[in-house]
Amino acid sequence: MNCEKIKQKVGIRTVLESFNLFPVKENGKTAFYFALDREEKIPSLSVDFIKNKAFDFGTGKSYDVISIVQQVKKCSVSEALKYLGKFDFLIQHQKQKEEIRTQPEYRIFEIKKIQHPALIQYLKTRKVDEQRHLVKELHYELKGKNYFGIGFENNSGGFEIRNSYSKICLGKKDVTLILGEENNDEITVFEGFIDYLTFKNIEKTKNSDYLILNSTVMLFKAMKKLNEYNKIYLFLDNDSNGNITKDKIIMKYENVEDCSSMYKNSKDLNEWFCQRKL
Template identity: 35%
Template sequence: MSSIHQKKSKNILPYENKKITCETARSLSIMDALAMLGHFPSRERQQDAWFLSPFRTETHASFKVSKQLNRWYDHGIGKGGNIIDLVCAILKISVADALLILAKLKTVNYEIRPPIHTNKNQSSKLKILETKEIQHGALITYLKKRKIPYSLAKQYCKEAHFQFGSKHLFSIGFANISGGWELRNPYFKSCASPKDITLLKNGNNTLIVTEGMFDFLSILTAFPELETSRDFAVLNSLSLINRTWNILENYDTIELYLDRDQAGRKATALYLEKHCNTNCIDKSIIYSGFSDVNDWLVKRKLELK
């Protein structure tokens, strides 16, 4: 399949090969480490801060950080510790790999900013500064929350740094066929022009059509065998449906994995109407009762490897 392939790092996470000592790491702020990993306080005082636990789903914050002691304690599991213990527990990695991540925290002080929404005109002012292999802890945590394996995401996506007004932001980046980028992080959804579809070819006679990058990644997470047995067209916006009509003519079978909201159902109906002479199949029955493929992947009980 046509995509960006990266060399595997010897470490679990591809941070620069720079370590710090345990003593230096323990002096770093747990608050800053949690921000880097995409966790922000539900309430905060001068002495302490309370978070929703990074280890489980909850509605009332039971995870406390003492700013004075620079220690954390999760009341839900009766366990606490220092910053190294925390990074190891959240990312399920060794102390050595945790020190690599904390070295990054020591040298680079940035985090995902509060929610920002852009419209079409604003996105044209967005300037990509750099794209590289996904490595920031907050983005890796974001992928984990959406049940997308890091090893899969780094094959098809990038960590994109960009300028938006006076702000320097970063997100998961997904390239389209015209050189533009879809940009997603927990608080930001936009694109870098030009806007277009993404087409991933593998020489197959069956094409999967889906709406967004996380739908595409979710399909490959749930059904890894489809990666080599299907080609993929990712619309990146339902407004770009017309750009797929000529592409569909090259395939014997079209499989539709579109959203199950009103707009997605209308788009599915349009595909079925226009391609009634081909084997065009609505596959959204698989995630019936959920809004889209990723919603189904995140909420279903079966634990995926």
């Protein structure tokens, strides 16, 4: 397949995601990413999902899917075409429908202390009931129906929602940073907030800042923050995503301790904690 057909039929979001690149800001049809060729604090790469192109406001350079691969992999056009050949070639308008992701309409009615018996029971099944003060009970409407769940707030004011039946995010996806004592020089990293609550059960007096990714795709938001600490403790899941995330952090920093051996025969810290014999 020639260059022009590939430019038309391979979605730019899919290509960026293949390199673990995700939007920092997004409105559905367009988004801002961090630059492909440098580190920066403010994202300068504007991506148009409809036009299937990107523009770097820092350098004035335009990108299509082929030149993105060339930039990231430092390769020739023919090598970029070979890389793109692994993607399914879908008709462009079908791809656009998949790529224009909008936030489902929702409305939060009430945020309060955990009181509902079903939520208390859920926390008990995960053996983190004594940490209920660290989460909230949310009542909300989503797509015209009313729900309730355990809410854990992120740095952008969004909420990770959990109950026995659902695992969603209301609002903008982001990490959650919880500060301990002033000028703390160590940070403990978790993939999800249930593992954070579990850790608080185990280590009640530990002095640390805490970073909950709320999803491994949010790692890009965490990497620069981790620069500020002399010691990084990782409590990530024992699955492919957790291992990839762990390896990226270990490759970038020297002061990292992987704590997953503590629960090496379990999926994550909470599963290990629930299954252990007291």
